[in-house]
Amino acid sequence: MALRFHKMHGLGNDFVVIDAREQAVTMTVGLARALADRKTGIGCDQLILIEPSAVATAKMRIFNADGGEVESCGNATRCVVSLLGGEATVETLGGLLDGRMIGGTVSVDLIEPRFDWDAIPLAYAMDTARMPLGWDDLTDPVGVNVGNPHVVFFVDDVDAVPLNILGPQIESDPLFPARINVNIAQVVGPNHLKMRTFERGVGLTRACGTGACATGVAAIRRGLMKGPVTIDMPGGTLVIDWAPGRPVNMAGPATHVFTAEADLATFQ
Numbered sequence: 001m002a003l004r005f006h007k008m009h010g011l012g013n014d015f016v017v018i019d020a021r022e023q024a025v026t027m028t029v030g031l032a033r034a035l036a037d038r039k040t041g042i043g044c045d046q047l048i049l050i051e052p053s054a055v056a057t058a059k060m061r062i063f064n065a066d067g068g069e070v071e072s073c074g075n076a077t078r079c080v081v082s083l084l085g086g087e088a089t090v091e092t093l094g095g096l097l098d099g100r101m102i103g104g105t106v107s108v109d110l111i112e113p114r115f116d117w118d119a120i121p122l123a124y125a126m127d128t129a130r131m132p133l134g135w136d137d138l139t140d141p142v143g144v145n146v147g148n149p150h151v152v153f154f155v156d157d158v159d160a161v162p163l164n165i166l167g168p169q170i171e172s173d174p175l176f177p178a179r180i181n182v183n184i185a186q187v188v189g190p191n192h193l194k195m196r197t198f199e200r201g202v203g204l205t206r207a208c209g210t211g212a213c214a215t216g217v218a219a220i221r222r223g224l225m226k227g228p229v230t231i232d233m234p235g236g237t238l239v240i241d242w243a244p245g246r247p248v249n250m251a252g253p254a255t256h257v258f259t260a261e262a263d264l265a266t267f268q
């Protein structure tokens with residue numbers, strides 16, 4: 001059977017987007033992983049399934065490259081809003097997200113952030129065998145949930161941190177039973193950050209939209225800067241804005257690369 005898909009990306013965080021409203025697709029962990037494989041599949045960081053929604057323009061399901069289904073993906077939300085015509089409400093496991101395209105930029109309101117970390121230090125402090133709230137030189141984190149879970153560390157030099165080594169350790173730390181996305185950020189100017197992300201279920205990516213949202217929120221909450229915050233990642237720049245009690249807003253590009261068909265029989 002032919003499977004029609006769109007290859008898209010947001011700042012180099014790349015997606016295979018399948019519109020399940022126009023073709024029947026039963027997604028499984030194994031199929032998502034096979035399609036995402038860069039050697040034997042199509043290749044992507046996340047596989048995105050668009051389905052009908054009773055409460056929004058469409059529902060977006062998100063599968064990491066390891067096949068696990070997750071709650072939210074900022075870069076993919078911008079891509080889906082552009083595919084849906086440039087103005088849409090997208091239903092996700094992480095909430096209902098409103099997006100609109102203005103010129104070449106897609107602006108999306110994510111949810112009001114939750115600071116899940118606030119509940120953690122007490123339990124953690126009781127575990128005296130462990131270094132409290134730090135992994136090597138990464139200390140004093142902020143835990144932010146913007147639909148999906150993130151931990152953010154502010155450092156002096158993001159390029160000096162071995163995120164390829166620390167990222168997997170933190171992602172799978174028993175402290176985070178659902179695992180976590182790991183972000184490190186450096187203040188490079190007024191309201192301006194440089195950031196890298198080790199994504200849960202993927203690894204190092206060129207950009208992470210929800211990671212940028214979590215990091216912008218963490219910087220504002222720590223009093224390091226005011227919004228809007230410009231965040232440079234290896235794949236490019238997003239602008240994040242937030243005020244307490246409000247949803248976090250993300251603005252940036254969405255790129256459609258090509259539309260094609262894959263032979264589904266190859267993957268079964």
Ligand SMILES: N[C@@H](CCC[C@H](N)C(=O)O)C(=O)O
Binds near residue numbers: 046070181202205
């Ligand atoms: N690339 C994404 C985040 C995708 C999901 C994440 N890896 C998770 O497991 O929560 C983004 O742009 O937000």
